Amino acid sequence: MSLKAFLAKQFASRMHHKTQKWAQNPIETQQKIFRELLHQAKDTQFGKDHHFDSIKTHEDFTANVPVRDYEALKPYVDKVVKGEGDILWKGKPLYFAKTSGTTSGAKYIPLTKESMPFHIEAARNAILGYIHETGNADFVNGKMIFLQGSPVLEEKNGIKLGRLSGIVAHFVPKYLQKNRMPSWETNCIEDWETKVNAIVEETFHENMTVISGIPSWVQMYFEKLKEKANKPVGDIFKKFNLFIYGGVNYEPYRAKFENLIGRKVDSIELFPASEGFFAYQDSQKEKGMLLLLNSGIFYEFIKAEEFFGQNPKRHTIGEVELGVNYVLIISTNAGLWAYNIGDTIQFTSVKPYRIIVSGRIKHYISAFGEHVIGKEVEAALQQAMEGTQVRINEFTVAPQINPTEGLPYHEWFIEFENEPEHLETFALAIDNAMRKQNVYYDDLIAGRVLQTVVVSKVAANGFQEYMKSIGKLGGQNKLPRLSNDREIADVLQKDNK
Template identity: 55%
Template sequence: MLNFIKKNIAKVWAKKHVATTQGFKNNAAKDQEALLLDLVKTAEKTLFGREHQFENIKSIDDFQKLVPIADYEDLKPYIEKVKRGQAKILWPDLPEYFAKTSGTTSGAKYIPISKEGMPYQVAAAQSAIFHYIAQKGNADFVNGKMIFLQGSPELEEVNGVKTGRLSGIVAHHIPNYLQKNRLPSWETNCIEDWETKVDKIVEETESQNMTLISGIPPWLIMYFEKLTEKHNKKITQIFPNLQLIITGGVNYEPYREKMNDLLGKPVDIVQTFPASEGFFAFQDDYQKEGLLLLTNHGIFYEFVPLEEFGKPDAHRLTIKDIELNKDYAMILTTNSGLWAYSIGDVVRFIDKNPHRVLVSGRTKHFTSAFGEHVIAFEVEEAMKATVEKFPCQITEFHLAPQVNPEEGLPYHEWFIEFAKEPNDLEKFRVELDQQLRQRNTYYDDLISGNILQVLKIKSLKKNAFQDYAKSEGKLGGQNKIPRLANDRKIADFLEKL
């Protein structure tokens, strides 16, 4: 009887919640302008507000004239002041948290999350679940166990501001009504070594009535593989009542085939679009493509046509100006003190009623099939340092992820055209992997946690990259072949050479 009551209460809550969201879905453009002016007014007396004449901003046009698009390097001087404990810099108060993320050329990033911003991170996740319940028409999973695969919830302090990875921060805000059914234990979540942690999670969950599982795809796959190897069964045989998987962080599609095989039969998937800077969107219809953009969650959005991004005269469009099926760099102004901030994500609108997006890429070439966010600077520096230790010469190279190898763990595959090949290619491979691990902590975590195996190298014949450029009609001129990819389009061509 208690289970019956619990799931029916969830259904009533879900129906009421979805009804309340119709307002922001129908009035996105109007709400967005009002939100921006409210954010500006709130931060008018901050250092950033004074320097950018917030008192003179009365419209979106005023804002765009006075506040340029910024990346982390542009805002870093302000964030460093905040890290030293100074208030009224980007936002009136000190942030409640710093979400620490992997950096680029300047090391780790510290993304502020204010006391106003944190509730939206939790509310967005709850809203995704409520939309699913309302659409599905049942909430049986609320009576089972739920697992959230995440980073350690242990936080450090930076001048009084709690600091850690976003998933660890969010662990402190799981609603009380979910805590009773939540796995793994706090002690297990605090284990730093990922392989040890997953082994312990398997022990804690394998005999439980798991009904909801959440995590990024590579973590889910590692967890599922350990379970299937131990029990010699598909996941849905081990957890026959598993109803829902919630995922985000990286594009799910490259993992879909592998996940379907591990699961054994269809399980509903809800995709989300969270980041340290905010929770932007979720799949409000689990049977359709596209993620609902959350235009009332403390974030003002601008969109720069991708082909214009980085140009001084680039158009900064708002939600009312966008076109469907066009790629835009997404720019954020948030209630945590990020102003016209370029997050690096590229989105494509597939619907305006309400506004739904696909995450179509990044503003710069990168590799992040496993959440590692490896950038060009890191791979180029890793290659440079490796070549200096070996008597060899490189003509060109390309890095692509191998998500579904025929055997073994996934890996990075480097396609290298040597002008002069090293005497010992195996030692070269090991050194290159070490150099990349030194430059990217997420990649190092994935290797040490046995989520990825050490990179592999395919040595290419002379003029291989020229052949590819010819095949694409891009030989000569200013055309460059991307050194990083998130798919295997280029790799599949080079594989055949």
């Protein structure tokens, strides 16, 4: 065993015991976080507006601080973006993580000096937890690649902004710098296809042991490696045995990955977001990811089935049940308060608290990490129809992950009242509008992870027949504008043959 691997095991053991200390005292840990957050922010504008100085209990908090999404919190965020201090959190943020917006364009999520370290520590502790459980530390001697966004940052009113992964690149610990790939120069390449080609050339002859990234992006990297070498990735990188991922469900990709690699490798799932790093897989044997209760985040959970009702109950960590679908609500040391990030989770364990991401509270498509929402597809279709005679009766959108040929794509099922003269031109207009709506979707098209939109015509009354077939014709029932699976799409496709 190398000295580096030995030291990694010692460090992993220390971090494991530290993690166990709070994981075995979850309620007390969350109560402490709750008190600290309120105390730190009581003199901010948000704290004064919501009477933080008088809040003593969770019941007080729910009475004074309503659940908000980004749009509802935006009046406060706008002040922070303008450069004002002490609005949501004391002082000003270090960074803004710029993400795709919903109804107001780009979102600016604050990252503070208090919140930023937890993003780094969580990713580090996920790897250390793996070392402690498996005893496998030899990979620390090899090269590690993290496929991520460009670390080149913009600036807005004195505060730097960029993609979260690009910001995090500035905080890679010194002890990882020599092992980390790709090079800084390659990481700064904006064009994804050019970037992946450069990464292939840089890494091809290296001893790669850890590879990390969103599965759809990593798949593209693997395919280019296999094409270059004409052999599986596992034969190119003989000591590669750990894949770290987050952002999308890995299961649809697992079989494809094992084929590309030529063997099975261990994997670690992460649950990071611009709003916080919420969980990581802490066991290769147990289902779910360890919910990070000591990372400057106070969690609340609302049962998904009750979420859109009047005054749904906001549960704390000691009140949750296994297998229930909860909407995740967070209050953080970056200044997000009773904030709905839109994700739904389920608990797989309460000793310790482990979760899986079960979906989104609203309909969406994120088969490749694109996070496309209903408003975006509706706006894209409307823009494509402008200045034309095209009229539609109904539509829905679904991902096609495994096409019989070519790249995956978003398939739009449209029942036209008045058809376009050229369906392919109309599909391209939708695609161009979508790329303007959603930066992640644009990246996937530009990076050739996805091909452009495919439009499939639905026969007259096709959607009515579908709703009738599932017993939801008429009344308050609505056809989902988009789905993250092909349950509806497969029926429509079958009916149109």
